[in-house]
Amino acid sequence: MPSILDIYDALLNYWGPQNWWPGETTDEICIGAILTQNTNWSNVEKALMNLKRKELLSISSIASAPKEIIEECLKPAGTYRRKALYLMDFSKQVISRLGCIEKLFTLGPNKARKWLLKQKGIGPETADSILCYGGNFPLLVIDAYTLRLGKRMGWLSPEINSYDKAQEELQLYLPKDPKVLGEFHALIVKHSKEICRKKPRCSMCFMMPCCSAVKDAQI
DNA sequence: GCCCAGGTGGGTA
């Protein structure tokens, strides 16, 4: 049975670095993290572009923008009314309570995570995306792909259903390095999207017994 | 047409 690090190496070798999170600023990373909830990244990109065109691609500008304008920008990303609400609420909280997003990271990972989780529309996955990719804290983002992979590979017990527990267990076997943890999450998403979803029985999917990507890596 | 996407919150039992 390949170890978690074996799989990380195999994926990195196969796909190359994904260099997540796409985005030029920390603000943009946070905005993208909220917008990508249950949504294709390509749709998020359209929404980000709409915001950028209106010079609204920053937390401070979103905090003071009219709701209707934000909603209009977010339409391509789906669930746009909800996301506009979340994004504006989050932005207003950041500006009024912290001043800027960088201030959040000075609190350290634990306090910052707790603060994020208190915000409407920010659950553990979004919070960890912000903390790992935006704040450079060593946290592995757990999503449905990662859970499935962890269970199939036997790293996680089949009945595990707690985000925090899954994260804790997987992180035990990984370096406490935000670059590695961020890359691993990105690679799992990449592989799952490119191969597992399109060809569930493909010959190189490591989530299936016949995965030759793993074999190719001589695991 | 149908299913899903880089989830989350609210309601119900």
Added chain:
DNA sequence: TACCCACATGGG
């Protein structure tokens, strides 16, 4: 606690 459902657009 453990499910179920709404949210909503766009691509395969």
